[in-house]
Amino acid sequence: MASIDISNASVALAGSKNASQQSAAAKALGFKPSIEEVLSDLPELSGSSESSSFPQRNSETLAQDEQEKMFRALKNVLDNFEPSDDSESPESFDLKELQSSLEQADADARRGERNAGPLQNVHTILCKLWSVNSGLLSQAAEALANGSRDPSWRFPIGQSGILKFFLDVIASKEQVETGLLLHSLRLIGNSCADTDENREIVVKDNYTLAIIRHFLNPDIIHVAIPVIYNICMDYEPAHSQMAANRAAYIILSLLKDGAIPENEALLGFAYDLIELSSEQAAGVENSPDGIIWLILELALHEDIVFEQYSSLVNSLSAYLDKERFQNACIVNSMVEKTLSVLERSFTIEIDTSSKEDVQNIAQLRLKINTSLAEVSASPLFAEYYPLDSELSKTLKSWVVADEDQLQICACVMLGNLARSDEVCQTMVNDLKIHEELISVLNSDDARGAVLHSVLGFLKNLAIAGENRLTLARAGIIPAVSRLWAYDSVPQVQFSASTIARQVIISSMENIARLLAPLSEDPDSPAHQRTYLSLLLALFEKTDSAPIKTEIGRTVASICRTVSPKARDGDAEASSLLEKLFKLHEGVANPVGSMITQTQWPVVRSEGWFALALMATTESGCVTVVDCLRNEEVMEVLKTTMAGEPPSSEEGTETNQTQVQKDHGNALVLLQALLKNESDVLPIGYRETMEDLVKNHATRLLDGSQSQDTS
Structure with missing residues (x-):
């Protein structure tokens, strides 16, 4: 999947009328923890805003005009402009050093190169703006985030420490203004697009968790979700870490409560992340049982579209492949809803002219049926869903349904x-x-x-x-x-x-x-x-x-x-x-x-x-x-009469009692043939059978004499 460019766009929120009622109903089930409870169970970040490279806020002071000159110089270079006259003023050592660094970075950019060295002082100035709690830091973050949309800036941003700086900003336990958080996330998302070196920086100290925590912020969720998407795409370590940090459960909860903006692209990222999490063992193992309930509720929502339904069903299949979730599905009365998800596949709108859509819906039905087969094979299933249950009655009606997959479902589950x-x-x-x-x-x-x-x-x-x-x-x-x-x-x-x-x-x-x-x-x-x-x-x-x-x-x-x-x-x-x-x-x-x-x-x-x-x-x-x-057949008869296992079973632990039993039955067969054949045996067959019987008698006699001698 391709990474996305995270621009400075805003998305309107669309709430759910019954969100509070739905949350209360889910909590009543007793197996669906809140997002806060889920996050509280996760470990703290390895890196933090208290690390030595990240200063405390309000620990220094700097004149407002010096802050503004720093910001203008930084922005001019990032916009590939020549430095202004104001930026040449040697009014402070920091400003002159920053100007020199940015001029060099701009010269490199004109040659199609981006050198991380000159950006080291940009990192220094960012730390300075943070330490003085400058209101211009948000604008600096915006300028850098805009610059990070240029792929040539991405590697230097990571190498210079600028990426780490903004990761610490979004992970800070201090109160950070929304604008700064938003542009920090934009920079993180853009600089990690198709850049594994930067993604490694994020994963090393588990900064994906810090980003996921911002899903709860309604003002920046529309940026936080695409950022995680960019970091995870085609980079398995981030993919696995995101899943282990229970991103799927959190996103599902937010979707269920109507807390994610109704934007087609954003919802696409959200559902993709849900499905991606289910592909990781850590994502499945770390998820609460209630994730099944959330998936089912969303899959049955009247406004669900096929792409979203597809992601949910693929995820559901991954969870129900595990015994823990199968049992949770049964004891929490969710098998009925799973049946309804299968039924929903016949009413959801797809592009019937699309061969891909037609194949996908067929595969989804097969996956649901496979999951239901696994669920109904559990010993718990018969205990919770006896023959007189409503579910069994539904299944019985499906035996003669018009849809193949409903018939198959009924036969497999009732058969179990x-x-x-x-x-x-x-x-x-x-x-x-x-x-x-x-x-x-x-x-x-x-x-x-x-x-x-x-x-x-x-x-x-x-x-x-x-x-x-x-x-x-x-x-x-x-x-x-x-x-x-x-x-x-x-x-x-x-x-x-x-x-x-x-x-x-x-x-x-x-x-x-x-x-x-x-x-x-x-x-x-x-x-x-x-x-x-x-x-x-x-x-x-x-x-x-x-x-x-x-x-x-x-x-x-x-x-x-x-x-x-x-x-x-x-x-x-x-x-x-x-x-x-x-x-x-x-x-x-x-x-x-x-x-x-x-x-x-x-x-x-x-x-x-x-x-x-x-x-x-x-x-x-x-x-x-x-x-x-x-x-x-004749060859096996000869072997059997010799009291030996067939040649194909030589060297195996053949049950000797079985061999003797076969020998006895073969002997009865030969004796009956010799008695009743009435000239039906082909020439030579009678002699062969007589020899087999005689050899048997000889072995018995030899065995008896050997026993007497001993």
Whole structure:
């Protein structure tokens, strides 16, 4: 950002009608200290007006005419004028020395140079004018401030000690007239513009705090804020110090109370400083909890413009990234206002023809939603905002809102509430919220991000076992089946696959729904295809290992529920098992993907168990053999039968119990295949499997003999 030129301009103040009432309301919250309290907690300046280089006022005397000659000589040089005849009068040693210095400075300026040496005596004269409490010091400050607008003056002003002098003026604990303070600030701001050497002088003794204290002076706030802005721009040490000195909280408080002039440029600087402070860790850590309240109040103000709203939302996001502010937001009932800030994003005026504005508002909504997701993930959230709260009712209404980000917000926050079976069952049985969620899945208008958030919420609801039947009866399987072809957003496909697995767990009724024909018309080709067929089609198309694994787990879950019942003579289970193998060629292949994946050993074990269950029936044996044609699956089988972890897990602390469990399931699989294969094994496969079983028996015998020998 470019630095600004601080001219000698004045700005009219515009007060707030309800400022006192608003301040009282904020104080009543108990977590919003006053500006004075905030400042009192900050350390004193390292440098001060009592330092040895800065004299006491009224410690000397000087004739008025000598003061005036000093001032005229100083001003003439700064205005690049030739010295006047009066300035040549050798009436005092100080005046002659000053004239000589300023003549040299003026000569340097004519050559395009600025030498700090001749300005040393300017600093001496300034100290003299201060010590005699001269009324001309304010005019001298104005002349120097005007000169400092010329970039070539800036470095010499700092090097000569003039900058330090005026820093001590604004930091003085003595009563200083407004004019002198104003021009001192102007000089500081102008001489620090794009001049890091001068900024270092300011930061070294924490003079940013002295400047910030002047925010409370209504006569000079319009200069003090731009001065801090100039010092901080593109200079991280000042940026960090300003933030640590709680400038954001102070500016926000002043804005809330209507104490900052209604000037577009000045307000722009103020809101920029608020946002800049939130980018610094020190600014966030040092801020009172009540800064959230101030940001929210201003963001919801009817007169807020987009640029200001943007700065506030960016700041809000930075604070709500921290647990302390998340908790403060919850316990002080500010989550509702945060929701309102999200709503406000849809009514605030932006330039819709500006691509930048359109992108910015989208990013701001995303940031608010991210913050609300973090807030609602806190354990405190459910305590302060139960299901029967007004906030929860608002969120429920947003599930079917017209705006994507409102829908996403509702699903994420309510989904975070759905963390216990009791709450999930209440949401389904009493609030019927699953019906609205499923209607969104069936909508042709819902976009990927909305679908993903809806599916995430439904996944939470499906964790409660008693909800699974209700969800399935409401049509969740047909609804998610539409999304298995949603290949533009793999996360949607994955979540939709996960829900299918969740709802069929231990449920014959829901498995029957998954294996139901796509068409009831027996003459339709879709009659021979099921919802599981669509899921298997996704398995063949996708390159996503997590999706493949999830589909495999769905097949494994069917086998785990149906196979034992079919073995016990359950007619329905036998019918479902026949459908599973008759209508779904290659149904064991997804289970093979569970075995070859290496991320979750427990999932691999689940896969071996499922294949073993399949192989216990003649119809299942055929599809298992088809799965074992995959060289990768066969290689893992050989390793498992050898009692070793997969090669990808060598050198890791693989759970030996898990390895033994896998070995046992693989052995059951082989024995079942050799018993039931009915000539379906390809040439060579039977011999390989027989060898694996024989090797297993040999190792057992060798182990037994070794044990006897010992």
